Amino acid sequence: MRLLPYLLVVPTVLGTAYLLVYPLIRNLVISFQKFGIAQLIRGGADFVGLDNYRQILSDGMFWSVVARTFVFTAINVALIMGLATAVALLIGALGKGLRLAVMGGLVVAWAIPVIAATTVFQWLFQSQLGVVNWVLVALGFERFEGYAWFANGTSTFAIIVVLIVWQSVPFAALTLYAAMTTVPRELHESAQIDGAGGVRTFTLITFPILRPMFGLILCLEIIWVFKCFVQIWAISQGGPGNATLTLPVYAYQVAQSLNRYDLGAAISMVTVLILAVVLLAYFRQMFKEEGEL
Amino acid sequence: MRPRIGRRISLNVLALIVVACSVFPVYWMVLTAFKPTKDIQAETPSFLPTNVTFTHFGTAVNADGFWLFWRNSALVAVTAVLLALVVACLAAYAVARMKWRGRKQFILMVFIAQMTPWEALLIPMYVIARDTDMLDKLTMLTLIYFMVTLPFTIVTLRGFLKAIPIELEEAAQVDGCNQFQAFRRIVFPLLAPGLLSTSLFGFITAWNEFAFANLLIIKNQDQRTLPVWLSSFSNTFGTDWGATMAAATLFMLPVLLIFLVLQGRVTSGVAAGAVKG
Secondary structure, X not given: OOOHHHHHHHHXXXXXXXXXXXXXXXXXXXXXXXXXXXXXXXXXXXXXXXXXXXXXXXXXXXXXXXXXXXXXXXXXXXXXXXXXXXXXXXXXXXXXXXXXXXXXXXXXXXHOOHHHHHHHHHHHOOOOOOHHHHHHHHOOOHHHOOXXXXXXXXXXXXXXXXXXXXXXXXXXXXXXXXXXXXXXXXXXXXXXXXXXXXXXXXXXXXXXXXXXXXXXXXXXXXXHHHOOOHHHHHHOOOOOOOOOOOHHHHHHHHHHHHOOHHHHHHHHHHHHXXXXXXXXXXXHHHHHHHOOO | OOOOHHHHHHHHHHHHHHHHHHHHHHHHHHHHHHOOHXXXXXXXXXXXXXXXXXXXXXXXXXXXXXXXXXXXXXXHHHHHHHHHHHHHHHXXXXXXXXXXXXXXXXXXXXXXXXXXXXXXXXXXXXXXXXXXXXXXXXXXXXXXXXXXXXXXXXXXXXXHHHHOOHHHHHHHHHOOOOHHHHHHHHHHHHHHHHHHHHHHHHHHHHHHOOHHHHHHOOOOHHHOOHHHHHHOHHHHHOOOHHHHHHHHHHHHHHHHHHHHHOHHHHHOHHHHXXXXX
16 A cells, blocks of 8 residues: 555656656757767767857857847737736726626637637738738728738737737736735725725735736746747748747757757757746745645 | 726726727637638628628538548547546546655656646657657657646646545545545546546647647658648648638637636636646
């Protein structure tokens, strides 16, 4: 009987070892090897020490991708957190009917699969028949007549931001709203009696009480946006002209199109390291919250 | 404290804007799927379903390989989720109901696994699949999806198990059940709703996965899954936007239905569960 719990977790441990720990170690090993198409086919790769890391770290391209990834993450996460907080507060201030309508709408946006959403956004912003250009022209912006959104770096970047924000706000907003309902009403009422307006009530009462929750959601959103791959790959593959090339996409591209699996692995390791820092913050916050395992 | 009428109206207008922004892209997708081609290409788009046609759905369903990819997607997702459910059930029981050395470390491992940036493991997975002759095989995808959904499944099942009073099991054991029988007769029926909603979420994850499916299935196109097929719609449908939107709608349907079934849990329980791990 003493052995039973260990027997029960063996399948999980084995699965994790083979499908998670081993790939991660393998990635680390490849990043220290010379590993191209020949090694992939024939096997047998030589160790080259830190050469791959030297090569990427001395490459101006890599640093511009890192900078872009940070900017991309900052813009997305700022928009997501700002909008989600606003929407959560709005839900709290609405009457029952509209509250259900807003929550229902958010769930619909949340439920649509990423690839389907990506396809729809390509259709919305289509140059000739897209509804966005039609609306803009109808509003008097003549220059959007047949405007090719996906041919321009900045506008492609903007569309991907809108897509990611649109898909991410529902989760953050609904979670924040659920957390806000746990703040005792008496606190709000007494603040209002003391003459605090909506903004001050939020900054003095709601936000301090929910700070851990805001911290957790912030960490989650940073992680999700930072490692975001599918939307970018499906819409622009990092283009046009590298305008949407972020670290995960860059690693994939280097491995796929140049067959430099070693460099791709090294870029992936850098991504994992950056994410690990955010993750540590997330776990510290979470265990403070939970208190027990 | 009655808010002023003006404030009430502006709040309601804001709410309607939020609803419109959330729903419009999805509405536009479904609307386009039902529009005749001449309406799609019209100078002025119509925002309401005036002429409804099913031809685009016909085009999508009859497209080369559609049913095959549908079957692949469903097969991979269902197998991965069932596997994860069985493995997670065992682990969750050990964690929630037993005391043993290493339990805390195990939970920590699961939490960390849940936050794995899978996108960063694409390259080693590709190399491993090549080494073990698993490229172009749905088995490899199934294993990966099993691992992607497993940590989340363990964490949520542990939560559901903790909510079931242990006294129920103890009482059953006093009445002469052994631990396994107590689990099967008392705990399992109470756990069933939790198992269902957890597995549906796992299903969504596997159903939507694109990166690994796109990377590991190269030569044998018959093994592709729906997301990969949908992402290459321009090869399939060219500029036939009606058919593309119909395909996207069909791809979305199972997920939307699951969200509607789970709506109560989606907006409360799982949201909190997803944040709290």
